[in-house]
Amino acid sequence: MTLEGRFDEDAGVVRVGADARQRYHDARGYGYPLEGNEIALAPVEAAHLLYRGDLEAVVDDGDRLAFRDLLAREPGTDFGVRFLVYADLRSRGFYLSPAAEPWVTDPPDGDFAVFPRGKGPGDGEVAYALRVIGERTDIPAAALEESVLAVVDEESEITYFDVNPREPTGSSATIDSVRGVDADLLADRVVVWEPPADLYETAFYGQPLEGREYDRPTLQCSLLEAAHLAERGVLDLESSVVRERGRAVEGERFDRRLRVYETLRGRGVVPKTGYKFGADFRTYADVDSVDNLGHSELLIRVLSGDHVFEPRDLALDVRLAHGVRKTMVFALVDGESVEWWSLERLTP
């Protein structure tokens, strides 16, 4: 016997009686129990049962709603995408519930609470909070949370991203014992004509210019590296002049990148340009010598704290990082503070 549900407008749920409790709640993790034998289903759960033919209809104030009608009825802009993700995770064999009481005790922030494989709503263990958006919905950087983000694209394909706070740390060498090294400030870079060997070879500042018919390899440094080194008196340049040049080249982006650069160096991480990967930095966590250099581990994009992401750009950054076996990290700069978030693709 197929069951029917009844829409309860006040509570915003679909109530089902008969043996729904045992068939849908106990056995298959839908909804939550009400008094008597009834259960309450979130609209997305009811839609899924309709979709699968487990519910025959949902009665709403005299109208008999089929799946199609329930889909078109729901107010709010994200019912369709939430349904698609709910259906996708169900088809992958996971239990998930709306991230709300009384489906879940002490629910996480998000659209759904997803349970570990093999566990259900009653087992009291949430694997992760899940947020669902369409590919054309903006995401303010300030709204990033530790969660999984499901992005539903225009042909209803779903991409999952694992979003985590990610503090870069490292153990790289610093350059303390050198002062007053001669350098020339050019329009958008700095040239160090007779650098002490350790500057590049141990502390990995700059890049040697090739092809010189001289004994000591000339180094060129970025304006960021030079501003940092000038501030510490390592280079014989006024750091304020270097910073001014940086701002002339790229405006306030320079100050944000410098804040991130200095924070990373302070943590023993070496940042170099990420240009070829479309990022601001590629970073090396444990540099003791340029001869022993492994691959950089992170790609970092520096953004203002009030940045708003288009999901399409997240997909791009994460996919490229994945393709070169690095992790994508976004550094959100708000004045002096930096917040770090890693995004990685996830297959649930």
Next chain:
Amino acid sequence: MTLEGRFDEDAGVVRVGADARQRYHDARGYGYPLEGNEIALAPVEAAHLLYRGDLEAVVDDGDRLAFRDLLAREPGTDFGVRFLVYADLRSRGFYLSPAAEPWVTDPPDGDFAVFPRGKGPGDGEVAYALRVIGERTDIPAAALEESVLAVVDEESEITYFDVNPREPTGSSATIDSVRGVDADLLADRVVVWEPPADLYETAFYGQPLEGREYDRPTLQCSLLEAAHLAERGVLDLESSVVRERGRAVEGERFDRRLRVYETLRGRGVVPKTGYKFGADFRTYADVDSVDNLGHSELLIRVLSGDHVFEPRDLALDVRLAHGVRKTMVFALVDGESVEWWSLERLTP
């Protein structure tokens, strides 16, 4: 005997006499001949000869300039990066000249004219115009030209991009004989419950929703596809209502994307979402049946005609496209008109 040059402020060139003409101009393609035995060198050419030790110094108003001094002396913001690119192409065995008279007759727009491998300035054949920028210099989309773009990053590594106008064309099937198909407009997509088979299978509109216990596969269409189909009366929806929904979701980006979508369809090209590649569209040029689908050939990013690129984002888009064996195309929309540019990585 090493030669010296003499800076001619008025002409902005470095003049060299003795046997410079035969050694540097005739034999190695530097500069242009003056009366007598002298040649004139652009500062970047003189810097290269100093760098290689072929010129001992450049005398400037009593001062003897070495390479270092010439580099630091030059006004303008791009001498350093132009030098680096000049040196790179020379080291790869190419001849190149400033894109100006009298180095080159009828010079192209750009910083340099690069000659085909094995040919020099005197052979009268330019392979391409070359423009040079640093990675932190913005590029207005309106300034794109058929040329090679050399981007010098913060550690003086150079990436070359081939920039070409690129009109997409195709031969894909259209859907002409169908009218008034029933469809529901959801918040950010359209569902077609009983689609005629050709809509998807031949003309490749929409995407079937999986898992239905029905005979006919339900199709979901993007708002763009639906606006296009509604406009033609294929779907029984008001196209103005669909467009309004599109704008509610993503503002004026919707109208730009719709213009590009309709232009592509008009040319027999099938655009589908490019979300997973971080693009607006992936396109198929010759679709006759969904069973025979090859790989999409282009990734298209839709931008306003007044967009300003950061070179870092060009690197990202082009690198990702290359990694998935597709070509990156930028569609610049200005009202009704669309301008198409492809960017591909180039190894000179």
